[in-house]
Amino acid sequence: MAVSNSEIAAVFERIADLLEIQGDNPFRIRAYRNAARTVQGLSRSLADMVAKDEALEELPTIGKDLAAKIREIVKTGSLRKLSQLESSVSPGMVNLLKVPGLGPKRLRKLRDYLNVHDLDTLEKAARQGRLRQVPGFGAKTEKNILRELQDLQLRTRRFLWAEVEDLAEQLVAYLRRQPGVKQVEMAGSYRRRRETVGDLDILVSASRGSGIMDAFIGFAAVERVISRGSTRSTVVLRTGLQVDLRVVPQVSFGAAWHYFTGSKAHNIAVRVMGIQRGWKVNEYGIFDKEGQRIAGRTEKEIYSLMGMEWIPPELREKRGELEAAAEGRLPRLIVEEDLRGDLHCHTTRSDGQDSLEAMARAARDLGHDYLAITEHSQHLRVAGGLTADELLAHCDAIDALNERMKGIRLLKGLEVDILEDGSLDMPDQVLQRLDICLGAIHSGFSLAADQQTERVIRAMDHPAFNVLAHPTARLMGRRAACALDMERIMDAALERGCYLELNAQPRRLDLNDVYCRMAKERGLKVALSTDAHSTGQLSYQRYGVAQARRGWLEKKDVLNTADLKHLLRALRR
């Protein structure tokens, strides 16, 4: 299959790493990193654009040279420039860049003085006390590096957003209770609602001498302190999660909140806009030529001075949000209240933990108008998949419950396995009885991309098929996404009147943000579903909504914002 955008982005990142080790021009290195980010966030396939001979140079951060490199990668599957670089740098050096505190300059020094060229030689040199002999290094640096080497596995791990949610809320509540504290807010990728976070960024304004830093460092879950200053401190919690705290004056709070929310690329772009207007932008505000602060108290001030609407944090990835804000065409992002029901859940009849009735009541309590009951099919034996007869009996049970229960409509559904040949794991006449049919891949994850794509499209050919559940089948941190030609699948879904799911399970969040936007741009609606396996998980909609917002989705882009009547109509192909 054609080279994916992610692969092209990885090539550029790799080149940037290697150039960095070589001590190349930092701006060239940044150009490669910027390009990698652009490529990663694109909602069209570059291979496709190359095939159609479109002008890649018109993409931001892609100039003549990088456009040629993209074409080379697409056409030959490799890049000569990368091969050349790989052969001139020891392969272990790139790993060394991941050690916190080690940048390209120190790295080169260690290589030149001690012949350090990978993690092993670094550790050996540090243990033997040889690092401290290198100019610019001392005993403390040596000790820190040894410690970082030990923690490397832990520190390079990213956490699921939902994994840190409780802790983040506790920490914010704890800080808000401290005397003299005026405002405490989460920033960083946590606030932007990225599906995973590498650390937490917290912003505080407090009166002078409030002792907020001591309080922060004294938080019960803190394991060690990395740095401690008067305005900024960094700690590591027992879970390995790093937390940064910044203290700023209230007049700067908006500027600081904006700055520490990021993303980095978004911030740099805003600063450049400031420079073009003759201002200086930093975390303390926007300053004119005389050094007078002309904005800073709120984020809205910052954006409005730049001639823009306030941009929701989920959009701040430098993927066109600044242009949209300047032109007043930011999307009106979906909110949880827009959802009218849930289209994917399980009960004890397959692998759920709660009964049909309990799930129905819980959904009604959440204000849902409808809930689709979608057990597994028999091919998925480990999850208690249903045979045809069992499904028919379950449909009867759902009908019966619908008779007696008011305030919510249960939809008869199924999460049917898409078998390796693209057929569905349930007889046609049984599928006909359903209100909604989700198809999902639960086996054969590693098929080649064109085979996998054909398999899915063949499944969608079935007239009963409505929604492709968790399309790539990824489990973050556990299983990679299936190789799929998502553009073809989306086009096929549109032609057939099918939909793709955004599965709200925190480890899935599948579709991801880029694919959500790709769907929106094609006019393909997304089904936002929890795949709840218990009553408590019905509230996972909030995770799905966050992902949808990152994908620029509005109410109209999501299938289950429709009322029951329109939903049922949309499910008739």
Added chain:
DNA sequence: GCCGTTTTCGGCCCGACTGTTTTCAGTCG
């Protein structure tokens, strides 16, 4: 390597903290 409402050359975001220096380089976010 990219980019242009000062510019097709000469810029490229900006500040905090640490550790090693003895006024600052390196790293990080």
